[in-house]
Amino acid sequence: MLQRRLLQQGARLTATRSGDVGGAVTVLDSATAPERLRDIHTLIFDCDGVLWRGSDIIRNAPEALRVFRQQGKRLLFVTNNSSKSRAEYASKFGSLGLEVSPEEIVSSSYCAAAYLSSIGFPASGKKVLLLGWSGVEQELQLAGIPFIGGRELEVPAMDNIDSMKQLKVDPSIGAVVVGWDPNFSYSRLVYASVCLRELPGCVLVATNTDCADHIGGGRMMPGTGGLVRCVETAAGATAVNVAKGGEWLLPYLCRTYNLDPSRTAIVGDRLDTDIHLGRQGGLFTCLPLTGVTTLERLRGLPVGELPDVVVPSVAQLAGLD
Amino acid sequence: MLQRRLLQQGARLTATRSGDVGGAVTVLDSATAPERLRDIHTLIFDCDGVLWRGSDIIRNAPEALRVFRQQGKRLLFVTNNSSKSRAEYASKFGSLGLEVSPEEIVSSSYCAAAYLSSIGFPASGKKVLLLGWSGVEQELQLAGIPFIGGRELEVPAMDNIDSMKQLKVDPSIGAVVVGWDPNFSYSRLVYASVCLRELPGCVLVATNTDCADHIGGGRMMPGTGGLVRCVETAAGATAVNVAKGGEWLLPYLCRTYNLDPSRTAIVGDRLDTDIHLGRQGGLFTCLPLTGVTTLERLRGLPVGELPDVVVPSVAQLAGLD
Incomplete structure (x- = not known):
């Protein structure tokens, strides 16, 4: 029996080489996993929980990427995190020793702008109300989409009914984009709700609907999902989720990067986003145990x-260790 | 044909006397409605949309209450609004010419405190984290339940991951109460989420889960429902809804006021809260068309x-007008 110590914070796994470790779940190793990727041309990587955890690189992740590139595989890096732009992400990759270009990165901040472009929003002359952070700001700017909100608080205080009755929203707003927003407030919620209820054709876009994210030390921080549910409930609207977990992303990726789903794999640690996206689109799905999903959780799942x-x-997965 | 003009803002209804006005929906009038209440001992009134709309009294509502009192019926006033305490509500009733005592008022602010009392919270030595307004503050004080939060912002700014990692919450918090909260913010959400995820036994209480409320002029303001969904999603918790729409309220009312459901009617304008509560408990249900539910909406409903x-x-309903 080969004892294998994971780099994952907290959880530890002891597994036999390629052994069955409970029910239908088999954990492959460096001798058996690479063969499964032989016919794969494109690898879509989730980032947090796969390549890094917070600010800690997963052991041998940079080397693994080099191996895949040497094999001629195309790499894409798809993350539901909306706090950074593609360019900001490329810096983070570089600082961790990962050689990745901005064009290989599909952050949900970028997806929000790409979705709006795909529906012709930049030519509409409309603005976005952004409940979000710098990543989405930068991507909207690059896509030529004007916005209000973002990191700047421009919403009047809505602490009584009279202020809400008298609120006049910018009538040129055509979309509300909700991302991770540490400036989220009741006043912003009122403004977004009035736009969505009263401005004809105003659409609601969610950078993602992840409920919460691990930030280390066993602590979780509220993700964008709660903020999206809040706006949806208050406005009686349904958001388009442009990230993993939604319906828009995979067809967009296939179209934009000319992907053949049968030759594409997704490597991700979350069942509800990464593995869901892959299964939904007929991709080959790979789950590393360095993120949020434990073996115990997998053992409880139906085979499907x-x-x-x-x-x-x-x-x-790259034959390393 | 008797033309009848409603006091309702916006919508107008033209109906025959006691006539069938579409499908199974019959609108009764002052000649036919009172007979249906003959065997009813207790009337539970919703307030907004039944007795008033915003700051406008519904025509003859004070006289209707007098008629019911003269008939010896007991009156209760149950509202999902959490912004006011019982005492504050009694003042509002008085200012509109409605003679009502605080003991007859069951506001959701009061329900939050009553629920916590019903589970023994005051004796636990624990505090409440309140995401809410003065009404809940006052009711918690009257019930002897200490709290932090409320109208005072006591939460440090949570605008980056480090601040969230370092956050230390008050370990004596045993419940998070979410009501209408114009101070709601991402920082409050983080604090509530950490309490619910990390403090053993910490419970989540919603004063109500109403999505939005009419405030006149065709405008709706975000209700407590969105804030509750936000906290639930971020914390991975399920709230106990202590108001109409939840499971707790009706058994509590029956126990506290010694109600016989078969002799009790509810008069309310909302299907998802008032009529749902009544049907759930075998009460007689009366819907006045002065609130949010239109005849068109009723015509689309299954008879059940x-x-x-x-x-x-x-x-x-009181035989007036």
């Missing part, structure tokens, strides 16, 4: 919801 | 979801 491959980490 | 009686307003 399991990923195609489970590996201790992305290193084993 | 219709109220027992539809009246133009509470005045006709």
Whole structure:
């Protein structure tokens, strides 16, 4: 029995080499995993929980990417995090020793702008009300989409009914985009709700609907999902989720990057976003155990919801350790 | 044909006397409605949309209450609004010419405190984290339940991951209460989420889950429902809804006021809260058309979801107008 210590904070896994470790879940290793990617041309990587955790690189992740590139595979990096732009993400990759270009990065901040472009929003002459952070701001600017909100608080205080009755919103707003927003407030909620209820054709876009994210030390921080549910409930609207977990992203990726789903794999640690996206589109699905999903959780799943491959980490998927 | 003009802002209804006005929906009038209440001992009134709309009293509502009192019926006033305490509500009733004592008022602010008392919270030595307004503050004080939050902002700014990692919450918090909260913010959400995820036994209480409220001029303001969904999603918790629409309220009312459901009617304008509460508990259900529910909406309903009686307003239910 080969004892294998994971780099994952907290959880530890002891598994036999390629052994069955409970029910239908088999954890492959560096000897058996690479063969499963032989016919794969494109690898779509989730980032947090796969390549890094917070500010800690997963062991041998940079080397794994180099191996895949040497094999001639195309790499894409798709993250539901909306706080950074593509350019900001490229800096983060570089600082962790990962060689990645901005064009290979599909952050949900970028997806929000790409979705609006795909529906012709930039030519509409309309503005976005942004409940979000710098990443979405930068991507909207690059796509030529004007916005109000973002990091600047421009909403009057809505602390009584009279202020809400008298509120006049900018009538040129045509979309509300909700991302991770540490400036989220009741006043912003009122403004967004009035736009969505009263401005004809105003659409609601969610950068993602993730409920919460691990930030280390066993702590979780509220994700964008709660903010989206809040706006949806108050406005009686349904958001378009442009990230993993939604319906828009995969057809967009296939169209834009000319992907053949049968030759594409997704490597991600979340069942509800990464593995869901992959199964939804007929992709090959790989789950490394360096993120939020534990072996215990996998053991409880019906076979139809399991990923195609489970590996201790992305290193084993590349034949490394 | 008797033309009848409603006091309702916006919508107008033209109906024959006691006539069938579409499908299974019959709108009773002052000649036919009172007979249906003959065997009713207790009337539970919703307030906004039944007795008043915003700051406008519904015509003959004070006289209708006098008629019911003269008939020896007991009156209760149950509202999902959490912004006021019982005492504050009694003042509002008085200012509109409605003679009502605080003991007859069951506001959702009061329900939050009553629920916590019903589970023994005051004796636990624990505090409440309140995301809410003065009404809940006052009711918690009257029930002897200490709290932090409320109208005072006591939460440090949570605008980056480090601040969230370092956040230390008050370990004596045993419940998070979410009501209408114009101070709601991402920082408050983080604090509530950490309490619910990390403090053993910490419970989540919603004063109500109403999505939005009419404030006149065709405008709606975000209700408490969106804030509750936001906290639930971020914390991975399920709130106890102590108001109409939840499971707790009716058994509590029956126990506290010794109600016989078969002798009790509810008069309310909302299908999802008032009529739902009544049908759930086997009460007689009366819907006046002075609130949010229109005849068109009723016509689209299956018979099993219709109220027992539809009246133009509470005045006709008392044989007036």
